[in-house]
Structure formats: C-alpha cells, structure tokens
Amino acid sequence: MDYKKAGVDIEAGYQSVELMKKYVKETMRPEVMGGLGGFSGAFSMRAIKDMEEPVLLSGTDGCGTKVKLAFLMDKHDTIGIDCVAMCVNDVACAGGEPLFFLDYIACGKNYPEKIATIVAGVAEGCKQSGAALIGGETAEHPGLMPEDEYDLAGFAVGIVDKKDLITGENIKDGDVLIGIASSGVHSNGFSLVRKVFEMTAESLNTYYDELGKTLGEALLAPTRIYVKALKAVKEAGVTVKGCSHITGGGFDENIPRMLPDGIRAVVKKDSYEVPAIFKLLQKTGNITDQMMYNTYNMGLGMILAVDPADVDKTMEAIRAAGDTPYVVGNCEAGEKGVTLC
Secondary structure (H helix, E strand, C coil): CCCCCCCCCHHHHHHHHHHHHHHHHCCCCCCEECCCCCCCCEECCHHHCCCCCEEEEEEEEECHHHHHHHHHHCCCCCHHHHHHHHHHHHHHHCCCEEEEEEEEEEECCCCHHHHHHHHHHHHHHHHHHCCEEEEEEEEECECCECCCCEEEEEEEEEEEEHHHCCCCCCCCCCCEEEEEECCCCCCCCHHHHHHHCCCCHHHHCCEECCCCEEHHHHHHCCCCCCHHHHHHHHHCCCCCCEEEECCCCHHHHHHHHHCCCCEEEEECHHHCCCCHHHHHHHHHHCCCHHHHHCCCCCCEEEEEEECHHHHHHHHHHHHHCCCCEEEEEEEEECCCEEEEC
16 A cells, blocks of 8 residues: 555646646746745745835635536636635735735645646736745645545735725715726625536536627636736825725625725616626526625626725726726715615
8 A cells, every 4th residue: 555545646746846837937026035846935025125114914715616617617727817816806905015825726636737727827817916926735635525626725925015005994975986897707606606507518618699708708707806906006196095805795795894984885886887797697597686796796896995086097097007997986974884776
C-alpha cells in the first residue's frame, strides 16, 4: 500500500505546480519576494511607506455552487476569475488597493491540466485587479469529494491610507447613488438558479435569442472586477462616500451595509435596463420582484454614494475605466434601509 493507492497522487501535485507557474508569473508585482513553491508567500510592505496611517484590508470568499455549472459544461478557465472578484471587490469597496491573493482548491482527484486551467483563471482575475498571486494550495480529498469535482476559495489582502477609507459615515440626505453594471449573475444565488433551470448539458447548451448566447454561457460569465473603476474615480478627485458590493442578499442586505443611521437609499428600478438573464430567470422560475432584488445584483455589481457635485466626474471616470455607470437613485433622511421604486 502507498499514498497513491490510497487516493492521493503526489506526482500529480508536482505536475500541477509546474503547469501553473507560467500563469502565476504573469501576476507578479515588484513587492513579491521569492517564487512559487515556498512554505509561505513573501510580500514587501514598501508600498505603505508613503502613507500617513496605512490600514490592511482583507477579504475571503468562494464561488458557491456556481462551480457545479463549470463541472457540467467542463469549462474551468473562468471560475478562478469569480473567486478573485468576490474577494478583491470587497477590498476595493473599502477604498483599498488589492496587493496579493492566495487560492485554495479542494478536489476529489488532482487532474493537473484541470487544476492548471483553474489557476489560469485565478491569475487572470489577479491581473485584472493588480493583485499578485503569491501562493495557494491544492488539496486532494479522495473519499470526501467525487473525483471529477472541486471547490475553490481565495483570500485577498489590500492596503489603504486611513484617510481614504470608504466608511459610509458621511453619507447625507441628497447624495446620489451610482450603479456600475454587472456582467450577469456573478457568483451568488446559484442554488436558486439550479432549481429554476434544468442542470443538464443539453439545457445549458440551449441558445436563447434574448440572451444572444447559450444559457450556460450567460450563467458562467465571470464576475466583474471593479478595482480599476474605483481607482479611476479616486484618481479623478472624487471622494466616494459609500460603496456597496452587491453580492448574496442583493439590494436589501448589501446597500444598508454602507449607510449610516438615519439615512435611507432610494433606488429607481427603471433607471437602467435589467439584463436579460435576470428576466429569463424570473419568468422561468415565477420569482417575485422582492425575491429577485433580495437575492441577485439585478445588473448592478457595485453601488456608490457620491456628492451631487461629483456625479459627472464619477460617471466619466467609470466609463474611462471600461465600465458602464448609471445614476440609479439617491439618499434621503429616514429609517436606515432601502426603498425600491
């Protein structure tokens, strides 16, 4: 008896690391010390030397049951982007710059090419956010997970000067809400998605005219990363008063997280076009408006609160970064919460 016969292939692990090295190398920043393969990732903190009061930010998350679609479609090159996005968007939401990222892949069996493809997606997400991929772990779990399945999670660390932290504490009556378009369902609510649509290769490969693509392509579209858009707004001289990453819990749970007591957000549902994938999901599943907005981003992956005088500069900066902004509402005095109208 040996470890391989017990279900863990050490040689496959070595091969995975070799295959992923080229992708990891593309994410390097000047602060990274050493290469892939050490017991820990080393990152120089020289980036903070010019800050008055540096604050570290962190975020950790996974992709939820969206990985099930990757299994069914045998498409593993974008799920890593989702994992990075879920973490770095939270860091950016506080005004921070993501510095580095680590991933964790648990699998039933280590197929080196598949693992390298997953990590290629992680590396792409890191490149989009400017974070270095400085380490990770691939754990083989025979007997615990089916051989053809895996789970993916990650952890990001960022930095911000305390004076630039986005806390929401200064949001006031009359401030304007600007939403930034999402790329689709992102990585939340897939347990409901999988109840609404039949999860078969045939169903996912069905083309829908209203989507302009197959159902699987629309659902597996990677989560949008907003790091560059928020950085562009900051560099335009705008002070973002509040920022909400619209993830699980949709509008009702996430928007109040940026609001101070005594301020209510008013979001106008007709201020932008809800993407077709959400309309199809709602119609097919006979889901109420309340449940949709309480579960999904409904086409807005990030919502910012800014002073009315800064609206034009904010919109221009977001567009220049390659994202699509909408004025979606305002803040008013009232009980902390959200009104959808």
